Amino acid sequence: MTASSSTGASLAGKLGFFAPLDALLNDAEQRAIQQARAFCHQHVAAAAHAAFTLGEPYPITILHDWAAQRFLALQAPESAGGLGASFLCKIRLAQEVARHSFATAFSLNNLQGSVTRVARGGSARQQQAYLAGLASGQLLGAPALSEPQAGSDLSALSMRAERSGQRWLLSGTKRWVTNGQIVNLPLVMAKAVPPGQDEGPTASFLVDLGAPAPTWSRREISTVGGASFRLAEIELREHPVPDWAMLGAPGDAFKASMATINAARVHVAAMCTATLYSALAETVAYCADRTTFGQPLIGHQGLRWELAEVATRLEAANALMVQAARHLNDGNDAVTVAAQAKKFAVDTAIWGVDQCLRCVGAIGTTPALRLSMHQAELRFAAYTDGTGQLLLDRVGKNLAKDYCVTTEGE
Ligand SMILES: Cc1cc2nc3c(=O)[nH]c(=O)nc-3n(C[C@H](O)[C@H](O)[C@H](O)COP(=O)(O)OP(=O)(O)OC[C@H]3O[C@@H](n4cnc5c(N)ncnc54)[C@H](O)[C@@H]3O)c2cc1C
Numbered sequence: 380m381t382a383s384s385s386t387g388a389s390l391a392g393k394l395g396f397f398a399p400l401d402a403l404l405n406d407a408e409q410r411a412i413q414q415a416r417a418f419c420h421q422h423v424a425a426a427a428h429a430a431f432t433l434g435e436p437y438p439i440t441i442l443h444d445w446a447a448q449r450f451l452a453l454q455a456p457e458s459a460g461g462l463g464a465s466f467l468c469k470i471r472l473a474q475e476v477a478r479h480s481f482a483t484a485f486s487l488n489n490l491q492g493s494v495t496r497v498a499r500g501g502s503a504r505q506q507q508a509y510l511a512g513l514a515s516g517q518l519l520g521a522p523a524l525s526e527p528q529a530g531s532d533l534s535a536l537s538m539r540a541e542r543s544g545q546r547w548l549l550s551g552t553k554r555w556v557t558n559g560q561i562v563n564l565p566l567v568m569a570k571a572v573p574p575g576q577d578e579g580p581t582a583s584f585l586v587d588l589g590a591p592a593p594t595w596s597r598r599e600i601s602t603v604g605g606a607s608f609r610l611a612e613i614e615l616r617e618h619p620v621p622d623w624a625m626l627g628a629p630g631d632a633f634k635a636s637m638a639t640i641n642a643a644r645v646h647v648a649a650m651c652t653a654t655l656y657s658a659l660a661e662t663v664a665y666c667a668d669r670t671t672f673g674q675p676l677i678g679h680q681g682l683r684w685e686l687a688e689v690a691t692r693l694e695a696a697n698a699l700m701v702q703a704a705r706h707l708n709d710g711n712d713a714v715t716v717a718a719q720a721k722k723f724a725v726d727t728a729i730w731g732v733d734q735c736l737r738c739v740g741a742i743g744t745t746p747a748l749r750l751s752m753h754q755a756e757l758r759f760a761a762y763t764d765g766t767g768q769l770l771l772d773r774v775g776k777n778l779a780k781d782y783c784v785t786t787e788g789e
Pocket residue numbers: 521522523524525526529530531532554555556557605608759760762763764765766767768769
């Protein structure tokens with residue numbers, strides 16, 4: 380797939396909720412979206428909901444089948460067996476999964492991001508060792524930054540990397556690792572500490588957890604409604620990592636990680652709007668069918684207006700997300716708009732699904748509808764890639780730059 384531009388567009392003009400992004404994709408990317416839609420309908424829709432109802436993660440077969448479609452290698456270059464898709468295609472594809480389960484979409488796309496990271500930023504040796512395995516789903520990666528004492532405040536990282544011969548020994552604990560229960564090649568951020576010192580610049584390492592060893596262990600994090608994130612804590616105890624497996628050099632790793640944060644925020648925003656779209660569609664269908672006081676629920680003006688409000692805010696959230704995505708795709712400064720898009724999409728989705736639940740009545744609390752799953756899984760979106768407060772802080776710091784009226788009236 381060649382990179383998409385803001386203009387190309389065989390679907391341009393076709394009306395629909397997803398049309399604004401579809402219109403920005405090239406033909407090969409649009410085919411990939413259709414392929415993903417069919418896949419999700421067949422493999423994800425019922426299975427993810429059934430698993431949620433049992434308090435279990437989505438079936439692992441979905442991951443293997445997803446990899447077989449080459450979707451884990453979505454953004455890897457075609458020369459490396461990938462599809463060479465654009466960022467816009469990535470977030471649009473994630474939406475197709477998020478229509479059925481936010482947590483499944485987030486988890487699959489987290490794995491896909493790990494493939495992209497090695498394909499774009501890995502050394503020849505790292506690519507040779509890991510890229511094919513990551514693309515096929517035999518190796519599973521995850522960014523491992525957060526720690527028990529370092530969540531929002533990543534300057535408080537305490538994971539240490541100490542040099543020992545031609546390798547590093549990593550010690551510390553990572554928490555909230557997405558797919559942490561199954562990953563075997565997390566990208567671990569650690570302070571590269573010179574001998575005899577306590578502090579050092581942050582580096583990142585591809586940490587091989589392929590075989591059981593006394594130097595590492597993991598512990599599942601139990602959540603309410605978030606089984607499909609497969610969250611875990613991973614502890615390293617002088618775990619050896621060869622020199623060549625360092626992905627981000629001391630002093631560069633943190634900057635590299637922050638360079639991708641705006642894209643991650645827009646990505647979460649896109650998944651949130653897709654999940655709310657799905658919830659609203661299910662609610663409208665139910666309310667058109669269920670009759671009270673001699674007419675369908677949707678016929679009651681008070682209820683109809685509540686759903687109209689959801690639809691209105693959903694469109695606004697989606698438009699802001701598309702605007703942020705376009706800025707990123709065009710290489711513009713997207714710091715503020717990405718933070719705004721994520722904040723507004725998360726808040727709108729959580730609020731909107733709650734409104735939907737009120738409108739359908741008690742049935743919404745049962746597995747007859749998917750609304751309770753959407754409500755539970757969307758809550759987690761509030762914490763990933765910037766919490767609400769930190770996003771507002773980001774927007775606030777840019778207020779003078781972004782909104783100050785100059786003497787020219789700009
Ligand atoms: C589903 C899920 C998946 C995740 N996946 C990963 C992953 O793959 N890799 C990874 O490294 N991490 C991951 N995380 C962790 C995530 O990045 C952290 O949860 C996030 O950084 C917030 O940290 P914390 O939860 O420790 O909250 P804390 O940092 O303890 O903050 C608690 C609250 O205080 C607020 N707060 C903190 N500082 C300020 C401030 N200065 N001003 C105002 N308010 C403030 C926060 O906004 C938050 O509301 C995941 C989390 C979730 C829920």
